Amino acid sequence: MTNFDELTPKQIVAELDKYIVGQHQAKRAVAIAIRNRIRRQKLPEKWQKEVLPKNILMIGPTGVGKTEIARRLAQLSGSPFLKVEATRFTEIGYVGKNVESMIRDLVEISVNMVKKEMMEQVREKAEAMVEERILDALVPESRKPQPLGLMGLFGMQQQPQQSVEERRLIRQKREEMRQKLRSGELENEMIEIEIEKEATPFMGIVGSGELEDLGIDLSNMLGSLLPKTKQKKRLTVAEARKVLLPIEAEKLLDLDKVVQEALDRAQNRGIIFIDELDKIAVKSSGSGPDVSRQGVQRDLLPIVEGTTIMTKYGPVRTDYILFIGSGAFHMSRPSDLMPELQGRFPIRVELSPLSQKDFVRILTEPENAITKQYQALLAVEGIELIFTQDGVEEIARIAYDLNQRLENIGARRLYTVVEKVLEDIAFEAPDVSEKSIVVDAKYVKEKIGAIAADEDLSSYIL
Numbered sequence: 001m002t003n004f005d006e007l008t009p010k011q012i013v014a015e016l017d018k019y020i021v022g023q024h025q026a027k028r029a030v031a032i033a034i035r036n037r038i039r040r041q042k043l044p045e046k047w048q049k050e051v052l053p054k055n056i057l058m059i060g061p062t063g064v065g066k067t068e069i070a071r072r073l074a075q076l077s078g079s080p081f082l083k084v085e086a087t088r089f090t091e092i093g094y095v096g097k098n099v100e101s102m103i104r105d106l107v108e109i110s111v112n113m114v115k116k117e118m119m120e121q122v123r124e125k126a127e128a129m130v131e132e133r134i135l136d137a138l139v140p141e142s143r144k145p146q147p148l149g150l151m152g153l154f155g156m157q158q159q160p161q162q163s164v165e166e167r168r169l170i171r172q173k174r175e176e177m178r179q180k181l182r183s184g185e186l187e188n189e190m191i192e193i194e195i196e197k198e199a200t201p202f203m204g205i206v207g208s209g210e211l212e213d214l215g216i217d218l219s220n221m222l223g224s225l226l227p228k229t230k231q232k233k234r235l236t237v238a239e240a241r242k243v244l245l246p247i248e249a250e251k252l253l254d255l256d257k258v259v260q261e262a263l264d265r266a267q268n269r270g271i272i273f274i275d276e277l278d279k280i281a282v283k284s285s286g287s288g289p290d291v292s293r294q295g296v297q298r299d300l301l302p303i304v305e306g307t308t309i310m311t312k313y314g315p316v317r318t319d320y321i322l323f324i325g326s327g328a329f330h331m332s333r334p335s336d337l338m339p340e341l342q343g344r345f346p347i348r349v350e351l352s353p354l355s356q357k358d359f360v361r362i363l364t365e366p367e368n369a370i371t372k373q374y375q376a377l378l379a380v381e382g383i384e385l386i387f388t389q390d391g392v393e394e395i396a397r398i399a400y401d402l403n404q405r406l407e408n409i410g411a412r413r414l415y416t417v418v419e420k421v422l423e424d425i426a427f428e429a430p431d432v433s434e435k436s437i438v439v440d441a442k443y444v445k446e447k448i449g450a451i452a453a454d455e456d457l458s459s460y461i462l
């Protein structure tokens with residue numbers, strides 16, 4: 001992939017077009033916002049302080065691509081991404097999740113992301129270490145008697161004293177085993193391995209969430225003090241490989257470097273998607289839930305303005321994190337938000353409801369389109385799944401119609417409809433003799449026409 005920082009807004013939109021149908025205005029807005037963030041980071045310090053971060057407010061009904069645009073953008077830019085619901089938070093000082101926890105969650109996501117990448121970089125080395133550990137289990141080299149392994153099978157007995165000759169034999173056996181291991185002959189062989197487990201006995205007793213909200217990480221503090229326990233496990237070679245790989249890879253990581261990179265990435269590239277912002281946008285009536293929603297807005301303000309939050313990995317500045325607020329704003333308006341908060345979400349984009357034509361495109365065009373997903377799944381069984389144009393149109397028509405009659409859940413409706421249309425095929429696939437199955441309008445009607453027509457039934461099934 002080209003370096004994301006060099007992609008122009010136009011190129012970013014073109015990338016997003018591969019996955020999301022329509023919603024051009026929203027794609028443009030996020031592309032500009034990301035580009036501006038990169039521009040702002042390159043400014044002299046004096047200017048960096050003057051240029052305010054420009055967060056986005058996405059306004060539109062449910063299931064039309066708001067989250068999907070943000071998520072794809074994050075993927076494209078290698079950004080840690082977090083989706084939260086504004087309604088889940090309570091004011092700081094009250095029981096519940098407070099707003100600052102979103103920054104800690106973002107950092108956690110960032111740490112996992114960086115860890116995964118770095119583990120991938122040391123994969124080859126880790127695989128070699130795993131091979132040694134499996135060989136240790138298959139052909140123990142030490143004098144410690146090993147009850148399991150394939151020693152017995154190969155007629156080898158362990159003696160209290162190993163002669164030079166015996167050691168040579170063991171080495172030879174080990175190399176023979178290595179070859180067999182590499183050729184995949186031993187994948188189902190049972191072996192016993194020892195796995196180190198960190199002891200964290202206090203978790204679950206103490207409410208770790210609340211402590212973490214204070215930036216205190218008990219499990220980390222205790223984890224390093226408590227002895228590591230070892231657990232023996234009997235597994236097949238194939239299973240052992242899966243279990244041991246992350247353990248060995250993690251041993252090769254420089255954890256300080258992981259944390260440094262993760263903090264940097266969360267601070268400079270992080271994207272936080274705050275859904276249901278409309279639900280906390282209320283002009284205060286001066287009592288009850290309204291006051292609490294206003295409290296959440298007040299807590300949110302410094303975070304989107306730029307502040308420092310303590311996390312268990314260290315302090316995190318929120319200045320460059322991109323916040324994308326989202327909501328339908330049916331019952332409230334963006335102007336119902338606190339004025340200061342309105343000012344922090346200056347880029348407003350409206351996403352349009354999806355038409356029946358959009359549904360046809362969503363079913364077929366994106367790189368990960370639902371029809372393509374099913375085709376790939378059935379190809380595994382050697383079956384070619386063919387959707388005719390009228391088949392796709394019929395699915396779109398039914399989904400669109402259901403949205404009008406029941407509740408409008410946008411493109412999400414397509415998933416349930418397609419799932420039901422293909423249920424029988426998915427079930428019978430392994431047993432059918434024909435190698436290609438055609439899904440046309442007739443087939444779609446046959447499968448779900450009756451359900452779709454029955455209001456009561458479809459509200460449960462589709």
Ligand SMILES: Nc1ncnc2c1ncn2[C@@H]1O[C@H](COP(=O)(O)OP(=O)(O)OP(=O)(O)O)[C@@H](O)[C@H]1O
Pocket residue numbers: 019020021022023061062063064065066067068069275326327362366410411412
């Ligand atoms: N315009 C679109 N193009 C392609 N797929 C779409 C589009 N809109 C929605 N989808 C698909 O529908 C699903 C739901 O969309 P998404 O999560 O973006 O909803 P949303 O607009 O964020 O709604 P909510 O506010 O309820 O979360 C996703 O799986 C997404 O892939």
